[in-house]
Amino acid sequence: QVQLVESGGGLVQAGGSLRLSCAASGRTGSNYAMGWFRQAPGKEREFVAAIPWRRSSTYYADSVKGRFTISRDNAKMTVYLQMNSLKPEDTAVYYCAAGSSTYYYRPNDYDYWGQGTQVTVSS
Numbered sequence: 001q002v003q004l005v006e007s008g009g010g011l012v013q014a015g016g017s018l019r020l021s022c023a024a025s026g027r028t029g030s031n032y033a034m035g036w037f038r039q040a041p042g043k044e045r046e047f048v049a050a051i052p053w054r055r056s057s058t059y060y061a062d063s064v065k066g067r068f069t070i071s072r073d074n075a076k077m078t079v080y081l082q083m084n085s086l087k088p089e090d091t092a093v094y095y096c097a098a099g100s101s102t103y104y105y106r107p108n109d110y111d112y113w114g115q116g117t118q119v120t121v122s123s
Contacts, residue, residue, distance in 0.1 A: 002026040002112040004096045009117030012086055016121070020081040022096030022114060032100055034079040035110055036070065038092035038119075045095070049081060050104035059104050064090075086121045094119050 008020040022034065035050035049070040050059040058070050069082040079096065094117050099110035 002032075002098050004098060004112055004114035006094065006096045006114040006117040009094060009119045011120045011122065014086060014088055014121055014123050016086050017082070017084045018086065018119060020083065020094055020096075020117060020119075022079045022081075024077045024079070024098060032098050033102075033104055033109075034070075034072065035097045035099070035104055036079075036081045037095045037097060037107060038090075039095070039116075040092040043092075045107050047105045047107075048094070051079065083119070086119075088121045088123045090119060091121050092119060093117065 003025045005023045006020060008018060010018060012018055033050055033052045036048040037045050038048050039045040047061050048064055049068055051070045051072055053074065060068065067085045070079065072079045096114040097110035098112045101109040103109045
């Protein structure tokens with residue numbers, strides 16, 4: 001089992017920044033990947049970013065490229081999502097996920113999920 005706890009959400013004005021954290025505990029294998037997804041009211045959960053635990057590759061949705069940065073601290077077993085130049089359309093509940101799949105873009109690629117943290121961007 002893997003437990004994931006997100007933090008760092010909140011209310012910010014458009015153009016502002018937030019940093020989300022996801023602390024992992026439990027049996028996270030070296031082949032796990034960590035991802036961030038988001039879900040706005042009435043919409044499907046969508047991919048935001050992903051990073052494998054043991055490789056430096058990062059993956060982003062087109063809508064956040066150049067604005068968001070995913071990173072990890074292996075010693076702390078924590079993954080971060082730095083969100084800059086936030087837009088009202090970034091408003092959603094953000095979820096951290098962990099999975100052993102070699103694919104990163106779909107919710108079904110992940111086995112474990114955090115409880116989510118709300119991000120609200122005002123115009």
